């Protein structure tokens with residue numbers, strides 16, 4: 001069955017918001033400055049060596065945070081991360097290998113993301129002045145944060161508990177949804193069948209709405225979408241596709257926090273916000289810093305892409321690297337809809353964080369200006385998929401949440 005979510009021919013509109021352009025220029029200047037610094041005599045000591053000790057100490061400080069709060073994120077995370085590990089392996093993505101009898105937790109995945117990002121930073125010739133530990137924390141409405149610790153050279157990046165499994169489940173749903181997105185206005189051919197060559201699985205727009213609703217409701221109510229129903233694996237190709245997207249989305253989330261450190265956004269005032277496990281400090285950033293960190297993170301991801309030739313594999317690789325961040329912002333658009341109710345999600349409001357939809361278009365615009373659009377095909381599909389899905393999915397989520405709250409009240 002085909003639904004009515006037709007994909008418009010990919011036409012890219014360049015954002016005319018002055019904030020964006022100003023932000024870009026500022027970002028480009030920062031990059032140039034960093035690259036200039038790179039010309040200085042090279043040190044032989046690697047980034048990893050230089051900050052290994054600070055990194056270890058940042059981890060100690062994170063563990064102290066956990067102990068004082070009585071919070072143990074790993075025991076929540078281990079079962080799904082085992083599934084993750086299998087799919088990572090199947091997709092050929094490097095990830096931490098567990099020794100026999102050892103449980104792979106999300107901490108392992110976060111360590112791996114952190115390792116990957118520090119490699120990308122080093123490869124690009126940027127200099128990271130901090131030993132960084134990445135850990136989980138229930139951050140509430142924030143999806144990730146970065147703060148400096150008591151030491152000058154250490155920072156802790158916190159990723160919202162449940163975010164990893166949420167992104168994974170949403171990646172699956174959005175991947176399955178390619179089944180009802182058409183190649184163009186007048187065609188019956190879908191992205192899934194025509195472009196990706198997948199066998200039909202009969203997934204409809206209504207399936208997407210139901211599953212997004214269930215997934216987001218479980219995430220909002222329980223802080224973890226695994227408390228809801230698990231979306232079964234469809235076939236052998238789609239989960240691998242979704243796993244690739246998930247990896248890139250999570251790499252982007254963590255790279256964004258690293259980017260605040262790289263761009264020295266550390267002078268931002270510290271803010272304190274309450275979480276279920278105690279107050280957490282974060283560097284309060286303004287919108288300009290957020291956009292700049294997004295672009296720096298997106299550039300890091302694309303820096304190691306296998307492209308530059310007409311190789312179709314390179315085209316796919318680079319598209320995943322752009323689509324991953326886009327997927328993350330699609331999830332954020334849905335979550336924001338659930339949190340604040342009906343609103344124009346394409347409009348940017350003042351406040352510390354720019355609207356997720358604007359962050360998504362900002363990244364697409366950035367790569368469109370640089371590379372002419374070939375990097376954006378998949379990301380652009382995700383951007384357009386928000387429009388038919390956001391309103392019914394958010395309504396579905398909200399009705400599930402209020403049903404839950406009314407039974408709880410009885």
Ligand SMILES: [Zn+2]
Pocket residue numbers: 256257260285289290293
């Ligand atoms: Zn940020």
